[in-house]
Amino acid sequence: MLDKKHIKFFQNLLGEDNAYFDQAHLMAYSYDATRKRHLPDGVLFPGDESDVSKILKYCNENKLAIVPRGAGSGFTGGALAHEGGLVLAFEKHMNKILEIDMQNMVAVVQPGCINMDLQRVVEEQGLFYPPDPASQDYSTIGGNVSENAGGMRAAKYGITKDYVMALRAVLPNGEVIRAGKRTIKDVAGYNIAGILIASEGTLAVITEITLKLIAKPKFTKTAMGIFPSVQTAMNAVYKSMAAGVTPVAMEFLDALCINAVEEKFSKGLPKEAGALLITDVDGDIEAGLEQDLATIERVFKENGAGEFKIAKDASERNDIWFARRNCSQAINIYGTLKLNEDITVPRSRLPELLKRIAEVSVKYGVKVPCFGHTGDGNVHTNVMVADKNDPSQVKNGHQAIEEIFKITVELGGTLSGEHGIGISKAEFMPLAFSDAEMALFREIKRAFDPNNILNPGKMGL
Amino acid sequence: MLDKKHIKFFQNLLGEDNAYFDQAHLMAYSYDATRKRHLPDGVLFPGDESDVSKILKYCNENKLAIVPRGAGSGFTGGALAHEGGLVLAFEKHMNKILEIDMQNMVAVVQPGCINMDLQRVVEEQGLFYPPDPASQDYSTIGGNVSENAGGMRAAKYGITKDYVMALRAVLPNGEVIRAGKRTIKDVAGYNIAGILIASEGTLAVITEITLKLIAKPKFTKTAMGIFPSVQTAMNAVYKSMAAGVTPVAMEFLDALCINAVEEKFSKGLPKEAGALLITDVDGDIEAGLEQDLATIERVFKENGAGEFKIAKDASERNDIWFARRNCSQAINIYGTLKLNEDITVPRSRLPELLKRIAEVSVKYGVKVPCFGHTGDGNVHTNVMVADKNDPSQVKNGHQAIEEIFKITVELGGTLSGEHGIGISKAEFMPLAFSDAEMALFREIKRAFDPNNILNPGKMGL
Incomplete structure (x- = not known):
């Protein structure tokens, strides 16, 4: 419970409509896409950067934890106050597109701006913002930057970090910093924008984002290939790209996914196929x-x-993409608990990764439907636990996940291609990082946030 | 002068052929492209990462400064031991291309690998490494990464940071860290690679670099436009790009440059032209x-x-590019001292930037020929001091530079698009960064290098 004098401070600063401490509001900001629930001690809606600065300065002096929050659509608990603290929510006021600069092909937005709102506005002007996480209809640019969100188009267009030109942010001591410029080239000073991206709200609170836009491509075409096995499909992925093609997307469904989609939606997919590639x-x-x-x-x-x-x-494009888009939902037929991870390996290691995941599936008696962004080596791996009320099945599922992480690291891959570490994967950080690397992360955290008020306990730090 | 026991340690570790302390070798490693000279206390040629680790651990314990060095082609003194210390030179042993991975379109190189050597090898295989700083024939990838080098092709292909997928590096305490992965997506842990890029050798010593390659474009075409004035040319730059074209390069010469090239080489350029754009x-x-x-x-x-x-x-392509390539040399006709900077502004501010530089030129009685990479807003601004032995002219030149920096920052630009800060621009850092930003840089420096042994005194830190 928060001290009354703190509550008073925030209510005075923001007004009572922008600083909530009642149970109903705390509940409403207690969850994210992990479906875990952690009640915060309060929910604050800053009106502008100056509010953010005052809030942080006060929290830093009083050692109160702050959890920045966009839409709460993250998969790893980045927006959860799992150690208590104040949720700093950007959805209400700091959600605007501030500028579309056609001359320099740049957009300036507030952190609570919804990804798809930006995409729509820039496309109306013939421009294009490529990063398109699956959550694009509701996730915010601030969240996208903090997690370095990817999406379907990453194989050709890269990910959020490739579009961030400049940031404004508030340090825990309340100081406002600017990082980067509205220029392609800028090598003065350390690349602060570079390290704030994907830092999961642990280093500073981002208050303004300047994004690179590109010209909207005039034509798009879609194709689909049906393969006898996962192995043949995975070979086709990296060999297509090595042949000089850079597809926007090259998405994959394995046999379990194909069958799940077919069972739920009867779209006439070939149930005997080993894998599907959509490009x-x-x-x-x-x-x-x-x-x-x-x-x-x-x-x-x-x-x-x-x-x-x-x-x-x-219409045919939509039909082809239907399977991919509805896959995540369809595979729920395989269990009542889904442990979904977003591991990523170098493209050429995809055949081996998928082969070894199949072995893990047999070993632990869990179905592991896989789909995802194979064009960039990113596979959504879903360990399905048939009965979530059976502790031994759940344990097997978690062991399967841990083994899949180990295989991924062994193949030169990463624990997370898109979702971040947050609290969900924190325990696995030592699988991927050495003691020296973890120690360096902690030193960097301390350099920005010596009192550890920003998203404490996230990322295994 | 270095203590004898230190000399002995390095000679034992590396062999006498790889640890020099004699005057001739110290002289040979005392300069870079700034033409300033600072004698180091020793020159070390590590054979591998393990040597680098042992050297750094020893230097950290004994508080000896280390200055990492590629080809010494930098324009801001990044490789100069201006406060003494040991030069750590990668040109002799750690200069290899370790791997070209065709399947994942990735190259792995040591820091001393020469940029053009890499370009040549990958192009033979149909692949492409776009970053092409003017120093590409001799500058090293380690130097390119440390300064985040740009080049002619940045307007379309971006700069060095856009191609670094992963690094290995040694921290001052001797610990080896890995940062990034051979994958497009990787969001686990802080983006250490992101902050090492452009850190000018002040945070860690890079020992291995994994670079993204792309498919080599099949066709290239070159065109040239002649404009009545700088203003009209600058308008044409950003309007072309806003019209949806992404040229590989859009390079610019002003009237002083055109006339200098014509005077020196008589290539039939229109001496009455106000500006030239080459694309x-x-x-x-x-x-x-x-x-x-x-x-x-x-x-x-x-x-x-x-x-x-x-x-x-x-042959016509070469003719068109001749003026641009020989411009930097030709403008020496305007003076005996060249103060060349690489300021960068958002493209739409180029017309105003060039107009105001012309005013500065008049105010201080110096010629300021400008050329460069206008496609990405990067202008090489050369304040030419007619007589370098006249102190009042030199003073005017420096004042002109300072005023140009102020204008650049006012227009939303950066002190450096390509060359970094080093020692040359260190004094101007407070023009571009607030106290809070400078304090944050220092905290980050301390997080990596608490004893301040890596390139001390660079970047105004």
Whole structure:
């Protein structure tokens, strides 16, 4: 429970409508996409950067924990006050697009701006903001930056970090800093923007984000290949790209996913298939897209694809993408508890990764449907526990996850391609990082946040 | 002078052929492209990462300064031992390409690997490493990463940081750390690679670099536009790009540059022209290049270009690029001392920047020929002091530089687009950064290097 004098301070600063301490509001800000629940001690809605500065200064002096929060759509608990503290929520006031600068092809937004709102506004002007996490309809740019969100288009267009040109942020001591510039080149001073990205709200509170925009590609085409096995599909992924094609996306579904989608939605997918690859290519010259699709078709067929289909129109595009988009939901038929991870390996290691995940699945008696962004080596690995009320099944599931993490690291991969570490993966950090690396992380945390008030206990620090 | 026991330690560790303390060798490692000279106390040539680790651990315990050095081609003194210390030189042993991974389109190199050696090897295999600083024939990848080098192709392909996927580095305490992965996505832990890039050798010593490669574009075309004034040319730059074209390069020469090149080389350039823009476009589809050039021609002409010429073949390409490539040398006709800076502003501010530089030139009675990478807002600004032996002229030159820095910051730009801060621009850091920002830089420096042994006194820290 928060001391009354603290409550009074925040209510005076923000007004009672922007500083809540009642049970109903605390409940409403106690969850995220992990479905874990942790009641915060209060919920604050800053109106502007100056509010953020005053809040942080006060919290720093009084050693009160702060948990910055966008939409609460994260998968690893980054926005959860799992050790108590005050949620700093940006959705209410600091959610605006401040500027679209057409001349320099740059957007300036507040952290609570919703990703899709930005995409829509810039596309109306012929520009393009590529990062498209699956949560794009509700997740915020501040959250995207803090977790370094990826998405479907990363294979060609990269991820959030590739679009952040500059940030404004508030340090725990209340000082406002600027990092980066509205320029492609800027090498003066340390790359503070670079380290704030993906720092999960543990170093500073981001108050303004300047993003690079690009020209919107004129044409997009979609194709699908059906493969006899996961192995053949994984070979086709990296060989297509090594053949010189850079698809926007090259997405994958394994046999379990295909069957789940078919069982739930009856879309006429081939239930006997071993794997499905869905790919988008884009560009300004139609001949270029055709050339890319021809290369992909050749490589797919050389690697065993029995069928290759190019969507003729928007309706066929939607049909092809339906399976991928509804996959995550469909695989719930395999269990009542889903342990979903977003491991990533170098593309050429995908065949081995998938082979070894299949072995883990057998060993622990759990189904592990896999799908995801194979064009960038990112596989959504879902350990499905048939009965979440059976402790031995749950234990097996967790052991399977741990083994999959070990395999991933062994193959030169990372624990997280998109979702971050938060609290969910904190215990696995020592699998991926040495003592020296963890010690360095702690030193950096201390350099920004000596009193450890920002998202304490996250990232295994 | 270094204590004898230290000399003995390094000679024992590396062998006498890899640890020099004699005057001739100290002289040979006392300079860089700034033409300043500072004798180091010794020059060490580590054979591998383990040597680097032992050297750093020893230096950390004995508080000896270390100055990492690639080719010594930097423009800001990053590789100079201006406070004494040991130069750690990578050119002799740690200069290899360790791996070209065609499947994942990745190269792994040691820090002393020369940029152009890497470009050549990967291009033979149909791949492409875009960052091409003007020093590419001799500068090293380690130096490029430490300064976050740019180049001609940044407008389309970005800069060094956009290609660094992973690093190995040694901390001052001798611990080896890995940062990043051979994957597009990796969000586990703080982005250590991100902050080591452009840190000018002040945080850790980089021992291995993993770089993203892309497919080599099949076609390149070059064009040139001649403009009546700098203003019209600068308008044409940002309007071309806002029209949806992403040229590889859009390079600029002002009237002083054009006249200097013409005076020295008589290439038939129009001496009455106000400015020249040279642009390259590339891609895999020739029709795409033609479409891009048509757009550029239209925008150039709408903005006052009297002449627009597309190179018909390689020889014409070379002719067009000759002026740009020889510009830096040619402008020496304007003075015996060149104060060259690499300021960068958002593209749309280029017209105002150039207008105000012209005013500064008049005010201080110095010629300021400007050329450079306007496609990314980066202008090489050369304050030419006619007689370097005249103290009042030199003083005027320095005042002009300071005023140009102030204008740059006012226009939302940066002190350095490519060259870094080093010792040359250290005094100007407070123009660009607040006290809070400088304090944060110092805290970060301390987190990595508590004894301040790595490149002490650089970057104004």
